Amino acid sequence: MTETASRPTLEAVAARAGVSRATASRVVNGGDGVREPLVERVRQAVEELGYVPNQAARSLVTRRHDAIAVVIAEPETRVFADPFFGLQLRGISKELTAHDSQLVLLLTEGRDDHSRVGRYLAGGHVDGALVFSLHLDDPLPDLVRRAGVPTVFGGRPGWGDGNRDAVYVDSDNRGGARAAVRHLVALGRTRIAHITGPLDQTSAADRLDGFRDVMPATDPRLIAESDFTPAGGEHAMRELLERCPDLDAVFAANDLTASGALRVLRERGRRVPEDVAVVGFDDMLPVAEQTEPPLTTVRQDIEEMGRLMARLLLSDLDPSARRGPAGAPSGLVLPTTLVRRASA
Amino acid sequence: MTETASRPTLEAVAARAGVSRATASRVVNGGDGVREPLVERVRQAVEELGYVPNQAARSLVTRRHDAIAVVIAEPETRVFADPFFGLQLRGISKELTAHDSQLVLLLTEGRDDHSRVGRYLAGGHVDGALVFSLHLDDPLPDLVRRAGVPTVFGGRPGWGDGNRDAVYVDSDNRGGARAAVRHLVALGRTRIAHITGPLDQTSAADRLDGFRDVMPATDPRLIAESDFTPAGGEHAMRELLERCPDLDAVFAANDLTASGALRVLRERGRRVPEDVAVVGFDDMLPVAEQTEPPLTTVRQDIEEMGRLMARLLLSDLDPSARRGPAGAPSGLVLPTTLVRRASA
DNA sequence: GCACCGGATGAGAGCGCTCTCCGAACCCGT
DNA sequence: ACGGGTTCGGAGAGCGCTCTCATCCGGTGC
DSSP states (O other): OOOOOOOOOHHHHHHHHTSOHHHHHHHHTTOTTSOHHHHHHHHHHHHHHTOOOOHHHHHHHHOOOSEEEEEEEOSSGGGGGSTHHHHHHHHHHHHHHHTTOEEEEEEOOSGGGHHHHHHHHHTTOSSEEEEEEOBTTOSHHHHHHHHTOOEEEESOOOOOTTGGGOOEEEEOHHHHHHHHHHHHHHTTOOSEEEEOOOTTBHHHHHHHHHHHHHOTTOOGGGEEOOOSSHHHHHHHHHHHHHHOTTOOEEEESSHHHHHHHHHHHHHTTOOTTTTSEEEOSBOOHHHHTTSSSOOBEEEEOHHHHHHHHHHHHHHHHOGGGOOOSSSOOOEEEEOEEEEOOSOO | OOOOOOOOOHHHHHHHHTSOHHHHHHHHTTOTTSOHHHHHHHHHHHHHHTOOOOHHHHHHHHOOOSEEEEEEEOSSGGGGGSTHHHHHHHHHHHHHHHTTOEEEEEEOOSGGGHHHHHHHHHTTOSSEEEEEEOBTTOSHHHHHHHHTOOEEEESOOOOOTTGGGOOEEEEOHHHHHHHHHHHHHHTTOOSEEEEOOOTTBHHHHHHHHHHHHHOTTOOGGGEEOOOSSHHHHHHHHHHHHHHOTTOOEEEESSHHHHHHHHHHHHHTTOOTTTTOEEEOSBOOHHHHTTSSSOOBEEEEOHHHHHHHHHHHHHHHHOGGGOOOSSSOOOEEEEOEEEEOOSOO
16 A cells, blocks of 8 residues: 555456456456356455556557547637536536546637647547537537547537538527517517527527518618627617617526616616516526516526437447438527516 | 549548558657658648548557547536626636647536546546546535545635645635725725625635734624525525615625625615615626616636636646646636625 | 376466667768 | 777667467367
8 A cells, every 4th residue: 555656557457356357347247147256356456456457558448438528619708607508518427427438628729729630630549539510610529520529519509511410419499589589479579679699609599580480571770780798788779779779678698788788678677577578598597687676588498408419429439239220310409498587 | 523432531631642551640749850851741641631630549558539528517407607707718718728728628417427427537537637526525526536536626626535635716705805805995985784695605704814914803693594596695685684674785695696685775775876885796797787776796717717727627638738746736726806886 | 017098286478568778770070 | 090989879678467279178969
C-alpha cells in the first residue's frame, strides 16, 4: 500500500488468481465461458489488488473508447446564459454513465475553431459524437459528416447539403408554438403578434411556422424578427406597439424575449394579461418564474432530450442492436407542453 | 481515399517520408534533434496521409492522457439552472484547448454516485481533475485526495480533514459581500438585513462573514438563513419584514434570492430602492437585468475562474514548471466588483 | 475401451506508439 | 589526415490489453 508503484495490471491479477492473463481478461469483461470457481477467484484478485483496466491499452486493441464527444458550437457567450445546455448535458451524462461511457466536452471557441473539432473527431478518439449545431449555415454538420463519426444532432440541423439523413433529436418547436398560439386564441385574442428568434436557427424558424399554422392569414406587421435576447425583445415589442397599437397578445419565441417584451408593455402602461396576453417559450425557470407577472410559456423536456440523444447514439454504436440502414428513424421529436402562469 | 481502411499509422508516415518510425515520432512530437530537411519530409508525409496520432497507443507508453476531468457534484438539478458552471466550463475549455488537452465531464448523479467518480479518477484515465464541491460535508474532496490525482478545486472546499492544503480557486465572496454592504452603508442605510445562502456552502458562509465584517454589531434578527432560491428569498424576506419592519436595505446572498425578496417587497408596497435598497450577488445576467428594478449586485468573473483553475492544474502537471512543494499557493481568490443598477 | 467432440483454458501475437540505447556520420582541432 | 567529441537517425523493446488458436480436459456413442 505504501508503494508508489504503478497500478496493478491484468498480469498481476492473473498471477494472483492462478490463471492465465486470457482468463483474467475474460472475467473482467463479463466472464462468459469461464467456470464459476475461476470467475470467483479472479474477481477476488481484482478486488484485493484494486485492479482497474487500463483504458488506453484496451482501446489500442479494441478500437473502442467508451467515450463520446459532446460538441457545443456557439460563438456567443450566450450559450450558457441559459440552462439549456446544462440540462442536456445532465441528461446525456446520465445515459452515458449507465453505459460506462465517458463524456468528452468540446466547446468551439469562435468561428475558426471548427477545424480543431473536426480533427479531433476524425482522429478517432471517441466512438461517436453528439453535436449541437443551431445555425442553418453552421459548417459543423458537414465537418462531422466528413469525419465519419457516428453522430446524433441536438436540434434539427439545417437542411444543408447532406443533412437530410442526419439523425437528430429535437423538441416539437412547431407544435409547441401552435399550442401557445391556440391558447391565446382560446383566450379570445384576435390581434396576436409574434416576436421571432433569429430565423437562421431551426428552432426559431419552426416556432414561426407553428405560429403561422394557427394564424395563416396574419397581418405581416404583427410579426417582428428578433434575436432571443431581452434587449431584442424590448426592441421588437416597441416596434410592434408602434405598428399595431391594437394588438392584444404576443407570442414570444423564447422566455428571454418575452421578459423584454413584458418590460416594454409595463412601461407603456399595458396591463398583462388584461390588455395584452403574453406567452413565451422554453420555460427557462429562473426567468419565467421571475417575470412580472410570471410567464405562461411552453416547456420542453430538455434533460430528456439529452438522454434520448445519448441513447440513440449508443444504440447506433452497439453492433448487437444495429438498426437496418434503411428505415432508420432519422429525426426524433419530443413533445412540448404549455405551462400556464399569469401572463396569459 | 475510397478505402475504408484504418487510419494511417506512424509506420506509414515513416515509410512515406523514408525515415524510421523513431524519427517520424520525433517530428510529430516537436521535431527536436531532427534536421530540417527530414522534418520537412515527415511533415509533408503527415499532411498527405492525414495522419493523426493514436492517442491510446501514445497514452499506453507515456502514461499521459492529455485529458483532465471536470467533476461537478451537485445533487440538485439546480446546478444548471444558473449559468455558473457553464461559464466555468467555457473558461476551462479555453485553457485546455490551448494546451491540447481534452475535457472529460463527470457529473455525479445523486449521492451514491461518488464512488463511480472516485474509481474513474483512481483509474488513471486522466492527468488531473478540476472539482467543484460546494458543500462542507461533501465526501468528494476526500475521495479525490485518496485517488491521488492532481486536483484543483473550484470554490474553497470545506476545511474537513485534509483539505487544508487543497489547491483551489475561489472568488472573493467575503470581499464582495463587504463591498455590497459598504455600498448600502454609503447610501445612508442603517437597518441592513442579510438573506444568507445555505450555510453549509463555503460561498454562502463567506458572504455572511463579509456582511459581518462591515456590520459587526448587527441585530441578529436582521439575518435570515435561506437557500439561494427565489422561493427561499421570498420566504426569508417575509420573515425579515415581520421581524424588522423598519429595515431599509437587504443584502441577498445571490441574485435569485434577491429576485424573490424583490417580489415580496413590491407585494408589500415597499419601494425599491427608495424604501428598501437591495443588493444581490453573482450578477447572473438573465436574472439581475430582468428584475424590477434591475438589480445592483456583485459580479464575479466566473469564466476567468475556470480558466485559472485549468491553468493552475496544467502548470501543476507540467514537470518543467513544477512549483516547489513548499510555499505553493494553495488558494487563489479572484476579485469581485460591485455592479450598480437601480435597486441600490 | 476407443475414437471423437465440445467447451474451458493457456500461449502468444500483435494494437500503434515512445524512448532507450547504439552505431554512423560529421564536426572540430591539430 | 586522423582521433575525439557531438549529433542524428535507426533498431527494437516494451506499454497493458484483447483475441485467435491450439491445447487439453472430461464425457459420450459405438
